[in-house]
Amino acid sequence: MPAVVVGPAWSTEAVPFVDKGRFPLGVESATLSNVRRLVPLVNMGTAHARYYLLHAVLAADSPAGPGEVIPLDVAFERVRRAEVILAAASLRHASAHGMPSLYRNPHGARVVAAELAQGVFDIAEVAESYSQQNGGFLSVYRGVEISAGLLDPADGTFRAGPVSLPESALAALRVVLAAAEEECLTDTHVDQLLPDACICRAGTGAEAELLSEILFGCGDVELPVAPKPVQRARMRTAATAQLLLHALEGADPAITPRAAMSGICFDDPTRLADLGVAHLTNWALSWRGTLLRNASVTAWRWLWWWLTEEIAARPRSREEIGTALADALVKGAGRDGNAVELLSAELPPHRDGARILDVEDRLLYPDGTATNDPWRLLQVIMLGVNRLTELDGRAWHAFIESGELGPSYVREWLASATHMSVSELGRDLADRLLRQAKEISRRRIRWEAGRLRIPTRLRELGDVLDLAGQEGSVAPGLRLDRLRQILAELGYLTVSGETLAVSRWLP
Numbered sequence: 001m002p003a004v005v006v007g008p009a010w011s012t013e014a015v016p017f018v019d020k021g022r023f024p025l026g027v028e029s030a031t032l033s034n035v036r037r038l039v040p041l042v043n044m045g046t047a048h049a050r051y052y053l054l055h056a057v058l059a060a061d062s063p064a065g066p067g068e069v070i071p072l073d074v075a076f077e078r079v080r081r082a083e084v085i086l087a088a089a090s091l092r093h094a095s096a097h098g099m100p101s102l103y104r105n106p107h108g109a110r111v112v113a114a115e116l117a118q119g120v121f122d123i124a125e126v127a128e129s130y131s132q133q134n135g136g137f138l139s140v141y142r143g144v145e146i147s148a149g150l151l152d153p154a155d156g157t158f159r160a161g162p163v164s165l166p167e168s169a170l171a172a173l174r175v176v177l178a179a180a181e182e183e184c185l186t187d188t189h190v191d192q193l194l195p196d197a198c199i200c201r202a203g204t205g206a207e208a209e210l211l212s213e214i215l216f217g218c219g220d221v222e223l224p225v226a227p228k229p230v231q232r233a234r235m236r237t238a239a240t241a242q243l244l245l246h247a248l249e250g251a252d253p254a255i256t257p258r259a260a261m262s263g264i265c266f267d268d269p270t271r272l273a274d275l276g277v278a279h280l281t282n283w284a285l286s287w288r289g290t291l292l293r294n295a296s297v298t299a300w301r302w303l304w305w306w307l308t309e310e311i312a313a314r315p316r317s318r319e320e321i322g323t324a325l326a327d328a329l330v331k332g333a334g335r336d337g338n339a340v341e342l343l344s345a346e347l348p349p350h351r352d353g354a355r356i357l358d359v360e361d362r363l364l365y366p367d368g369t370a371t372n373d374p375w376r377l378l379q380v381i382m383l384g385v386n387r388l389t390e391l392d393g394r395a396w397h398a399f400i401e402s403g404e405l406g407p408s409y410v411r412e413w414l415a416s417a418t419h420m421s422v423s424e425l426g427r428d429l430a431d432r433l434l435r436q437a438k439e440i441s442r443r444r445i446r447w448e449a450g451r452l453r454i455p456t457r458l459r460e461l462g463d464v465l466d467l468a469g470q471e472g473s474v475a476p477g478l479r480l481d482r483l484r485q486i487l488a489e490l491g492y493l494t495v496s497g498e499t500l501a502v503s504r505w506l507p
């Protein structure tokens, strides 16, 4: 087979070509596994609760796949048309929404808003352009909708799963589906569909109860008994939701869900007992381990970002980039000297007696904004070694979740580096980061249309490292922002005066 090497790769015959090397160090898998377990029914992309119902109803109405009633592309076309109606209606209804951030930006908002502004639009045409994906935003929700029992898990199908929905709760959604059959819509026509066709409809009445049952198993609605894995997924999502509600109650609306969870999960366990949720103690410990490991994952990710930003600013050799990181670390440490000793001496107090303090969060976000100081990032990574022996039970299990450059790796690395100065450690670290990224990229090599594709943004031209495009600095998602959004959409969380208030508790 002819081998054509495409991509910047680690090859000298690189064609300028950008392939998003997603998760370039492979460190994120630990966080992704943890949150999949802790919040199985919400993910990073699931922005609005109503899409769960919309997709479930469409799958039941137009089953496609093996033994199909209609072909998959026709079923996807129906999804796309319905999502366009939902977006158009939600945009027209925006001024009626109380909390400013609530029900904002339905999927495809930018394209649909531009079409709406013209007064009349062709549904088929907008359905072509509002999303790059065949099934519209179904691709974002499909995984969690399968876990919720709403969709059939078989590949290449779009059929209802074991959890069937009562027609009595779906009258408003039928308005969306009927409008999706039209050819053209005017803004006046869209207004006539309100509020039934808007995503805010999920927050009231039958749909709110149905979604509470689907996501948390606590809606005031009768559904047939769900299969065990679906019940488990609901319980897990509900446990995190309940913790998050307690964490957010009375807080400043600007607080990040991550910071709020840190507050409640690092608190004395008696606080949970005082709140009447002592049964969530183990759950809070799992979150504690998850947050700490995620801090380490984030620190690695940001170190890589720092390194690639340096390369983007000025392409240079491995040695030069090693020196740049060494210099930055010495600057952060205040002087050069034995690295492990300086790191240990400068670690902030990370426990108070038996109590674990979440200093990792404060190191990563001093004053609430993300740090760009490699020394601080290295401190976070080093703290992970201490956490290995300080944590136990659920917290420890979540903390050691498998993933690249985990705490055991760091322990071995630092044990082998006891003789190194800060600048030597910096050069060693740069070398390790570059090797790790190369290794991850090598593992992801794949054949595509007869060509070898090597996903990476980094390319080596002779001795010089260069970057194609830009590495993101986004920390891996804990799914908490989306969970908070959905809790607000379903009426569990509101803003009352200057603080957040829980308007409904999970039982």
Ligand SMILES: [Zn+2]
Residues within 6 Å of the ligand: 090, 093, 094, 096, 097, 103, 195, 198, 199, 200, 201
């Ligand atoms: Zn609305």
